[in-house]
Amino acid sequence: MARTQSAEPVPALLPSVLIVDGDPDTRTLYREVFNPVATQVEECEDGAEALGKAICLRPALVITETRLRRIDGFSLCGLLRSEPATRSAAIIVVSSSATAADKARAITSGANEVIAKPCTPDALVAAAKDVYERMQRAALTGGTAPAVRLAPELVPPATERRRARSRTFPREYTITPPVPPRALHCPVCDSILLYEHSYTGGVNERSPEQWDYLRCAQCGPYQYRHRTRKLKAT
Numbered sequence: 001m002a003r004t005q006s007a008e009p010v011p012a013l014l015p016s017v018l019i020v021d022g023d024p025d026t027r028t029l030y031r032e033v034f035n036p037v038a039t040q041v042e043e044c045e046d047g048a049e050a051l052g053k054a055i056c057l058r059p060a061l062v063i064t065e066t067r068l069r070r071i072d073g074f075s076l077c078g079l080l081r082s083e084p085a086t087r088s089a090a091i092i093v094v095s096s097s098a099t100a101a102d103k104a105r106a107i108t109s110g111a112n113e114v115i116a117k118p119c120t121p122d123a124l125v126a127a128a129k130d131v132y133e134r135m136q137r138a139a140l141t142g143g144t145a146p147a148v149r150l151a152p153e154l155v156p157p158a159t160e161r162r163r164a165r166s167r168t169f170p171r172e173y174t175i176t177p178p179v180p181p182r183a184l185h186c187p188v189c190d191s192i193l194l195y196e197h198s199y200t201g202g203v204n205e206r207s208p209e210q211w212d213y214l215r216c217a218q219c220g221p222y223q224y225r226h227r228t229r230k231l232k233a234t
Contacts, residue, residue: 014132015060016040020050020076021094022068030063033121034128047071051079054086061132062086063124066095066102074109078196078215081110081175090131094119108213110175110197172200179210179226186216187231193222 017038019030027043034041042057044050046069054062062080066073073093080086093106096117103114112131115124177198184193193214200210210226213234224231 014038014128016042016057017061017063017128018050018054018057018059019043020045020047020062020064020068020073022046022065026065029121030124033125037125037129045069047073047076050076051083054080054089055083058085059089061090061092061128063092063094063128066093066097066106074105075215075217077106077109077111078213079194081197082195087175088135090128090135092124092127092131094124108173108197174198174200177210177212178208181212181214182224184214184222184224184231186219186222188219189216191216191218196221 014034014037017034017040019027019034019041020043021027021030022045024045027045031041031043038061040057040059042053042059044053047064048070050062050064050068051071064073064076068076071079073095077091077093080089080091091111092113092115093111094115094117095102095106106114112135113127115127175197177200181195181198185191186193193216196213196215198210198212200208212224212226214222214224216222219233221234222231223234
């Protein structure tokens with residue numbers, strides 16, 4: 001009896017995707033792109049709505065524009081990283097203003113990938129799958145911090161990286177720092193500061209450093225340095 005050939009394996013679908021963009025046409029386009037490759041697709045038009053929906057739904061992937069009402073995309077990234085319910089979500093920032101400064105700000109706020117508009121649907125889906133797979137691999141190997149990848153133009157030349165490593169202990173991005181972030185208040189309005197992420201490093205392993213980055217919803221970002229116990233606006 002002839003053996004029947006097995007069917008080609010069906011590609012795994014992405015879990016839930018949350019699309020955040022103020023333009024309804026863009027949200028519709030992204031929804032059409034992700035409906036065939038995701039188990040669930042939700043959308044929001046502003047950052048505050050997106051934060052609430054993300055905490056309730058816990059999407060595996062968030063795709064957000066930077067220019068949003070109420071809470072902008074940069075702040076949204078930081079808030080998602082500071083919330084236990086959304087800390088492990090993969091985040092892609094899609095921005096029409098993709099300058100080097102904006103890309104660096106998005107990465108330090110917690111984004112895993114930054115893509116410039118306009119981008120093709122295929123490129124967006126490919127980036128989403130790549131980011132999600134990197135996050136999954138990090139989770140399987142015991143990693144807890146997001147698998148952040150800098151845009152090529154933000155990575156310093158190899159000679160500069162070697163020179164920096166010779167002068168100082170490498171600085172690492174993390175959302176699970178060795179010393180838990182302190183509960184701090186804004187020195188201007190006394191509001192509770194929201195933790196976003198940390199950097200650890202120092203001169204060497206015997207002289208560790210930790211910088212916590214926090215944000216006041218009204219007054220903006222702050223940095224707290226553990227060694228000096230000083231809080232300053234950034």
